Amino acid sequence: MPVMNMIQAVNDALKLEMRRDDRVVVLGEDIGKFGGVFRATSGLYEEFGADRVIDTPLAEAGIIGSAIGMALYGLRPVPEIQFADFIYPAYDQIVNELAKFRYRSGGQYAAPVVIRTPYGGGIRGGHYHSQSPEAYFVHTPGLKVVIPSNPYDAKGLLLSAIRDEDPILFMEPKRIYRAARGEVPEDDYTVPLGKAHLVRAGTQVTVLAYGAMLHVVGEATEKLVEQGLDPEVIDLRTLLPLDTETVIESVKKTGRAVVVHEAPRTCGFGAELSALIMEKAFLHLEAPVARVTGFDTPFPYTLENEYLPDAARIADAIRRTVEY
Amino acid sequence: MPVMNMIQAVNDALKLEMRRDDRVVVLGEDIGKFGGVFRATSGLYEEFGADRVIDTPLAEAGIIGSAIGMALYGLRPVPEIQFADFIYPAYDQIVNELAKFRYRSGGQYAAPVVIRTPYGGGIRGGHYHSQSPEAYFVHTPGLKVVIPSNPYDAKGLLLSAIRDEDPILFMEPKRIYRAARGEVPEDDYTVPLGKAHLVRAGTQVTVLAYGAMLHVVGEATEKLVEQGLDPEVIDLRTLLPLDTETVIESVKKTGRAVVVHEAPRTCGFGAELSALIMEKAFLHLEAPVARVTGFDTPFPYTLENEYLPDAARIADAIRRTVEY
Amino acid sequence: MTNEVFSVLDDDGNVLHPEHEPTIAPEDLLRIYRGMLLVRLMDERMLRLQRQGRLGFYMTSTGEEATHFGGAYPLRDSDWIFPSYREPGAAFWRGYGLREFICQLMGNAEDPIKGRQMPVHHSVRRINYVSISSPVGTQIPQAVGVAHAAKIRKRDDVALVYFGEGGTSTGAFHVALNFAGVFKLPVIFFCRNNGWAISTARERQTAARTFAAKAVAYGLPGVRVDGNDVLAIVSVMNQALARARGGAGATLIEAVTYRRGAHSSSDDPSVYRDPSEPKKWEHHDPIGRFQRYLERRGLMTAQLQKQLQEEIGGQITAALKSAEAVPGKPPIETMFADVFAHVPPHLLEQLEQLQQAPRSESTHH
Amino acid sequence: MTNEVFSVLDDDGNVLHPEHEPTIAPEDLLRIYRGMLLVRLMDERMLRLQRQGRLGFYMTSTGEEATHFGGAYPLRDSDWIFPSYREPGAAFWRGYGLREFICQLMGNAEDPIKGRQMPVHHSVRRINYVSISSPVGTQIPQAVGVAHAAKIRKRDDVALVYFGEGGTSTGAFHVALNFAGVFKLPVIFFCRNNGWAISTARERQTAARTFAAKAVAYGLPGVRVDGNDVLAIVSVMNQALARARGGAGATLIEAVTYRRGAHSSSDDPSVYRDPSEPKKWEHHDPIGRFQRYLERRGLMTAQLQKQLQEEIGGQITAALKSAEAVPGKPPIETMFADVFAHVPPHLLEQLEQLQQAPRSESTHH
Ligand SMILES: Cc1ncc(C[n+]2csc(CCOP(=O)(O)OP(=O)(O)O)c2C)c(N)n1
Ligand SMILES: Cc1ncc(C[n+]2csc(CCOP(=O)(O)OP(=O)(O)O)c2C)c(N)n1
Numbered sequence A, B: 001m002p003v004m005n006m007i008q009a010v011n012d013a014l015k016l017e018m019r020r021d022d023r024v025v026v027l028g029e030d031i032g033k034f035g036g037v038f039r040a041t042s043g044l045y046e047e048f049g050a051d052r053v054i055d056t057p058l059a060e061a062g063i064i065g066s067a068i069g070m071a072l073y074g075l076r077p078v079p080e081i082q083f084a085d086f087i088y089p090a091y092d093q094i095v096n097e098l099a100k101f102r103y104r105s106g107g108q109y110a111a112p113v114v115i116r117t118p119y120g121g122g123i124r125g126g127h128y129h130s131q132s133p134e135a136y137f138v139h140t141p142g143l144k145v146v147i148p149s150n151p152y153d154a155k156g157l158l159l160s161a162i163r164d165e166d167p168i169l170f171m172e173p174k175r176i177y178r179a180a181r182g183e184v185p186e187d188d189y190t191v192p193l194g195k196a197h198l199v200r201a202g203t204q205v206t207v208l209a210y211g212a213m214l215h216v217v218g219e220a221t222e223k224l225v226e227q228g229l230d231p232e233v234i235d236l237r238t239l240l241p242l243d244t245e246t247v248i249e250s251v252k253k254t255g256r257a258v259v260v261h262e263a264p265r266t267c268g269f270g271a272e273l274s275a276l277i278m279e280k281a282f283l284h285l286e287a288p289v290a291r292v293t294g295f296d297t298p299f300p301y302t303l304e305n306e307y308l309p310d311a312a313r314i315a316d317a318i319r320r321t322v323e324y
Numbered sequence C, D: 001m002t003n004e005v006f007s008v009l010d011d012d013g014n015v016l017h018p019e020h021e022p023t024i025a026p027e028d029l030l031r032i033y034r035g036m037l038l039v040r041l042m043d044e045r046m047l048r049l050q051r052q053g054r055l056g057f058y059m060t061s062t063g064e065e066a067t068h069f070g071g072a073y074p075l076r077d078s079d080w081i082f083p084s085y086r087e088p089g090a091a092f093w094r095g096y097g098l099r100e101f102i103c104q105l106m107g108n109a110e111d112p113i114k115g116r117q118m119p120v121h122h123s124v125r126r127i128n129y130v131s132i133s134s135p136v137g138t139q140i141p142q143a144v145g146v147a148h149a150a151k152i153r154k155r156d157d158v159a160l161v162y163f164g165e166g167g168t169s170t171g172a173f174h175v176a177l178n179f180a181g182v183f184k185l186p187v188i189f190f191c192r193n194n195g196w197a198i199s200t201a202r203e204r205q206t207a208a209r210t211f212a213a214k215a216v217a218y219g220l221p222g223v224r225v226d227g228n229d230v231l232a233i234v235s236v237m238n239q240a241l242a243r244a245r246g247g248a249g250a251t252l253i254e255a256v257t258y259r260r261g262a263h264s265s266s267d268d269p270s271v272y273r274d275p276s277e278p279k280k281w282e283h284h285d286p287i288g289r290f291q292r293y294l295e296r297r298g299l300m301t302a303q304l305q306k307q308l309q310e311e312i313g314g315q316i317t318a319a320l321k322s323a324e325a326v327p328g329k330p331p332i333e334t335m336f337a338d339v340f341a342h343v344p345p346h347l348l349e350q351l352e353q354l355q356q357a358p359r360s361e362s363t364h365h
């Protein structure tokens, strides 16, 4: 099996699906001839031409607004927002239009658009090239939110997403675009949406994470395991709809949970996980659910490493939770 | 003391502050000659003229973007977004610009803009005239979020907001614009930001709410009190910065909490409250924090009353929490 | 770019420019007339209903009916219409039923969109009349996307998108027309310049001399047409359609008309505009003008007109009766359906919670 | 609306239109020249630094220096400048220090903005050079707001806002110019049309014949000026300023220039454009042209030029040395400051948590 990094896996999924389904088109800024600022779409323009690989003017609202129209017409548009930090000019189209089309039309119209966007810190991008806005979209009924943490999932989840009937935010942790490498089947396969992945089975505490944080969690748990701890690690993969069953079963087993994300803490997705766990596993909880997150500040430049959850902070929170 | 409704209290605060401070200007759609679709700015145009009461073209991004510039120049703009549902075209200006100006400029520039906007359901407005987007803004570092539940607070909080140095979302529960009436001093007074209000002291359970929900909570608790229960009711008033101390002290006392809001449940502000309470009062909790909220669907039209938390659902949650 | 407004008819229904008079079969002329009359009478009746508290909300098109039919008539059924909330006639033209229309207004159990939206937010997929949303301008880039998709699929479908002059101030308008220009897309931007955006006068909306002039910014042709002259509108639409189907791209049409009624049933224009203004525009009434034209052509008589009125009135009454007879609201299951293609576990759970929860009197199912 | 590009100088520095040659004091002419040279040399040095891994990121302005000074020179110090990331010269003109500039790039302990933003996102309040943000176009309505405030306060300050031609495609551009037109505001919209938006060519950005033509959509005058001719820019700026201060409102200036370098240090133009294109533009170099003009006027000699180069080179070296000598990063307290005017309890608590937390090697303080 070939070894790919995240970018190659995303690129492979797009190629494969564009070959399989001629309704699939990609559009965005610099994604055509240039192949995207992260090269995720490289080679597509050459293979599929300007009709299906569309370099747009600089306007996110235009990209998403027209993607909605394309989807209404029957295409399967996969727009790219160059950085998640720049998605807000399209926010109205996403939360008021894309998310509500099926509902508001009584089920008459659907807009299965998959918005791909690189997100997250770790690339010295300061606060306009590092944001993690997933909670904004999780809080918006009508959208699904998918975040892969490795090349295998990136390809399998993206293929599932493009074949899904609903609008989806497909958020790609750019920090591990090249760093995360792994075996990826060349042929067609899917990883189901709404299913979390058990990364490590354990008994003492459930660690919940997604995206780039999985790798930092891995660093942390490795040390802890050496020290004799036995954490269970779950990669959520889909934030909405959440695989509540897997999460709750695990916490009922371990009685403890630590949630990790890069986004600011207040009203982040960690808050939802924490609240949900309390509602559904209260009597099993032996410690409060701990949140290891970015801080409630804009994303800094120089102090990025201090801002982001690192292995030490995560390990510390896991240990405290176990020892609570 | 004169009796006012919410609209009159807001209008009174604007008049008072515009007389006191000539840096204060209001701008928005239909807010001038017309006095606003809810009449919140009526009379201002006549008294302060077109320079300070500005009817704008139909563009929320222009309203907030230029309000930011006005604030940078030294004015105290109080833009109105006609309905919170229409704030998204200005989302980029709010979350990427307004919220981050002080931080990103190393403290050189500040943009003390107070965005007034009617929000929430209960007026048969369907999903574009009923939304409660507070969580989007609470999750955005750099913004304060204030929501009054009665005329006295509306005036006092709005005056505090306009005099504050930070950008503020001032969200007005339009459902009780006219229904909520009460004595409001004619003269100048402020209600501090960041301080919750103890509406009813109780011993068995802490009920946390804000905006229009306070009144539904009132209905519910009234019945429960008749039935011999003793709930404590707290009006948060400011969602960010939250009066964590008051909330946590109360829950430590009662050992139980119920959170109520209209917004969708997942990743709503209730999730943050629930997570926070678990983190800070875990050992005092005798029951899981319950959330009574809108459902995770777009806001419906015909089934509005089914969607919104009502007295029965709230009372039921309180009772279950107490009896847990 | 000229300021001139293109008309075919004068206020008395005389043909000013025979060379521009579109050739329309007599039966179609009568269908168009009947359609405009239907909108006029429906608006009167529904507004009265709203005043009586039998409807939560309503919006009229009085004086702008020609834009509905002048826009919709020249299209093929396969062309897409992206309406705003003020072009119900374009749906009636394509066969939207009076009863469906009223059921939507009532949000009752037979509302085609299941009681999900406020009155006047129709959606009629079978006739390519796309779901209306309240946010102003959002439909414009979506229409561009449909046109883009048609071009990609090499079909010659055209997208017609309606919006008011207030909508031209939105960012959505700008990005949409810019995309349409860059990609040469088969879309027609139909701006109903009715002079007002709620209380905001046209002069406050832009300093551009005309709304049609804005086309220059996108490399598109812009035309100003008399929005109360259905024949003039048909004629400019025909040109725009030829352009679009011929691969030459988009057109911006500014239809100069006037909002004679209130913005909506919640609005009171007397606060912000001189009542003489709407009065003045009654003399340019699109229906009256067109009627006099038909009379001149011997296609309309006072008696036929009276007969049509009664016939339409009767149909509205029947539809209203039948709609009001629909028992109850949509079942609560509908509140959780269509958020996604399939109801996910968390929504099933919330449905159960709602079903099991006690309800306040106000909200018993 | 014309396509013509207004120039004062030809490529050899000859004055084409003496009647349009702005009157600028010789010492100012030399300051302008010196400023352009500074930007050119600073860019070369900082890009090299970035290549050596001593800087995280950088963006050059090579070939566009005339837009920095042609825009900034005619302003009063009290006028506001809203820059994008490609006009550092406008800050240098007003006295931004080389050392401050480099400290910002390094985000070190003496970075004027406390290491909060990526390199080239300067903010220099004391000279009304407003904080730069990455999102394209957002500064345009903000500049309009400053102009609106100045008008409300009855001061005759003017706001100058820079953006690239890519920025004209954003909704922010549209709403900003529309507001400026409606309210007749003292703002100058300065579009640096450098032909490229990262890999996106100007033709893909809009179908409008020119960017200046977009002014029509807002009832504003639009002018096209040679962006590599500092004298021509000064002359159109003077007209725009007179209009603005005279209460006649805003102007849209399209400066036609070319991005000779990569979009940024992360970009590789060879993938998307023909290398002969930037080569061609070297013949229109704004510094060379202006230098030949100064020589003709007897204000510049080869020797003086060489002397200036060395002087500036020396200053850059000194500033760089001193900036690189700054020990350490901003303290972690700074991460929680300036989110609000006063640090609220939840941020104090988070600061404490961070201070008490163990740190991975990578991130020891
Ligand atoms: C983005 C947005 N802002 C504000 C509103 C509130 N609103 C509804 S209609 C309207 C005026 C629209 O005027 P125009 O576009 O001219 O259409 P008309 O009503 O005249 O047909 C406004 C401001 C809205 N629906 N959407
Ligand atoms: C809203 C937004 N979308 C995308 C980007 C990514 N981006 C940064 S610069 C740029 C191109 C800008 O081109 P132009 O406006 O012509 O300015 P230039 O770089 O040529 O000076 C893009 C697409 C961004 N910063 N902001």
Ligand SMILES: [Mg+2]
Binding pocket: C164, C165, C166, C192, C193, C194, C195, C196, C197, C198, C259
């Ligand atoms: Mg209008």
Ligand SMILES: [Mg+2]
Binding pocket: D164, D165, D166, D192, D193, D194, D195, D196, D197, D198, D259
């Ligand atoms: Mg450019």
